[in-house]
Amino acid sequence: MNALERQFAQTVAEHKSTIYTVCYMFSQDADEVNDLFQEVLVNLWKGFESFEHRSDLKTWVYRVALNTCISIDRKKKRRSAEVRLTMDINLFEDRDEDTRQVDMLHKRISKLQPFDRAIVLLWLENLSYEEIGQIVGISTKNVSVRLFRIREQLKNMSND
Amino acid sequence: MQNDFELENMRQQMTTLKNKLDQQEIINDRLMRRSMRNEVNTIARRYYIIMAVGLFMIPYGYWCFVKLSGLSIFFWIVTSIFMLVCTGATFYTYRKISDPDMMNHNLVEARKKVASAKKFEANWLFFGIPAVVLWLAWFLYEVYKIHGGALDNGFFWGGCIGGIIGAICGLSINFKTQRQYQDIIDQIEDLTAEK
Numbered sequence: 001m002n003a004l005e006r007q008f009a010q011t012v013a014e015h016k017s018t019i020y021t022v023c024y025m026f027s028q029d030a031d032e033v034n035d036l037f038q039e040v041l042v043n044l045w046k047g048f049e050s051f052e053h054r055s056d057l058k059t060w061v062y063r064v065a066l067n068t069c070i071s072i073d074r075k076k077k078r079r080s081a082e083v084r085l086t087m088d089i090n091l092f093e094d095r096d097e098d099t100r101q102v103d104m105l106h107k108r109i110s111k112l113q114p115f116d117r118a119i120v121l122l123w124l125e126n127l128s129y130e131e132i133g134q135i136v137g138i139s140t141k142n143v144s145v146r147l148f149r150i151r152e153q154l155k156n157m158s159n160d
Numbered sequence: 161m162q163n164d165f166e167l168e169n170m171r172q173q174m175t176t177l178k179n180k181l182d183q184q185e186i187i188n189d190r191l192m193r194r195s196m197r198n199e200v201n202t203i204a205r206r207y208y209i210i211m212a213v214g215l216f217m218i219p220y221g222y223w224c225f226v227k228l229s230g231l232s233i234f235f236w237i238v239t240s241i242f243m244l245v246c247t248g249a250t251f252y253t254y255r256k257i258s259d260p261d262m263m264n265h266n267l268v269e270a271r272k273k274v275a276s277a278k279k280f281e282a283n284w285l286f287f288g289i290p291a292v293v294l295w296l297a298w299f300l301y302e303v304y305k306i307h308g309g310a311l312d313n314g315f316f317w318g319g320c321i322g323g324i325i326g327a328i329c330g331l332s333i334n335f336k337t338q339r340q341y342q343d344i345i346d347q348i349e350d351l352t353a354e355k
Contacts, residue, residue, distance in 0.1 A: 063264060070271060071270060115271075126171075
C-alpha cells in the first residue's frame with residue numbers, strides 16, 4: 001500500500017460513521033445503504049489525490065458523501081463491485097431499543113426533500129450555519145431561514 | 161417548547177446512531193485499495209468503449225452498407241456523420257456527469273451541473289429520436305430500391321409502425337425526464353433565492 005492509499009484508508013476509517021450516516025439517511029433499505037456507501041468511497045478515492053486541503057477534510061467528506069447520495073441515479077443498475085465495502089450492521093432490521101430510536105430519526109428525515117435532508121443532517125452533526133452554508137452552497141442567512149422552515153415541517157410531522 | 165424537545169430528541173437519536181456506527185469496522189478494509197482502483201478503471205474503460213464503438217462504426221458501416229448490402233455511398237457518409245455526432249454527444253454528457261472534481265463542489269453547484277448535463281441528454285433526444293426515425297425510413301427506402309417490390313409487405317410496414325411507436329415512447333420518457341430535472345432546478349432556485 002503506498003502513502004496515498006494508506007492516507008485514504010485512514011481517512012475512511014476516521015469518517016466511516018459520518019459517511020454511513022449520510023448513506024443511511026438517503027436510503028430505503030440495507031442494500032441501498034451498501035450501494036451508496038460503496039459509491040461514496042469510490043468518489044472519495046477519485047477526488048482524494050486532487051483534494052488540496054483548501055477546506056477542512058470533514059467538510060470535504062460531507063460534500064462528497066451528500067453529493068453522491070443526492071445525485072446518484074437510483075434507477076441505474078449498480079456496479080457489481082468485486083469486493084463489497086460496508087459495515088456489518090443492518091439498521092433496517094435490528095430490533096433493539098437504540099435501533100428503534102435511530103429508525104424514528106430516519107423516518108422523520110426521509111420525509112424531507114433531499115436538500116433539506118442534507119441541511120438538517122449537518123445541523124444534527126452540530127456544524128455551524130457557516131459550515132452548513134459552505135457545504136450546501138447557500139448563504140448563512142439562507143441556512144437559518146431554511147432550518148426554521150425545516151423545524152416547522154418536523155414539528156408538523158410529530159403533530160400528525 | 162415542544163419543538164425544542166423534538167429537536168433535542170433528534171440530536172440524541174443522532175448521537176445513538178453515531179455511537180452504534182463507531183463500534184463497527186469496515187468489512188474487507190484491507191481489500192479497499194484494490195476495489196477502489198478497479199472501480200476507477202471501470203469508469204475510464206467506459207470512455208474508451210464509447211469512443212471505440214463510434215469510430216469502429218465508420219469502416220464497419222462501409223463494409224456492411226456499401227460493400228455487403230449495396231446501399232449508396234451517400235447513405236454511408238450521412239450514417240457515419242450521425243454516428244460521430246452521437247458519439248460526441250454521449251461522450252460529452254458522460255464526461256460531464258463523471259467528472260471526478262464535480263463531487264468536490266458544494267451541493268447546489270454539483271446538482272446544477274448534473275441537472276444541466278442530464279437536461280442536455282434529454283434535449284439531445286429531441287434531435288436523436290426524429291433523426292433515427294428518418295434514418296430508418298431512408299434505410300428502408302435504400303433497401304427497397306435494391307430489392308424492388310420485396311418490401312411491399314409486413315416487413316416494411318412493421319418497421320414503420322415500430323419506428324413510430326418507439327419514437328412516441330422515447331419522447332414521452334424524455335418529457336418525463338425533462339420535468340424531473342426542471343423540478344431539481346426549481347428546488348435549487350428556491351434554495352438559493354435570498355429570502
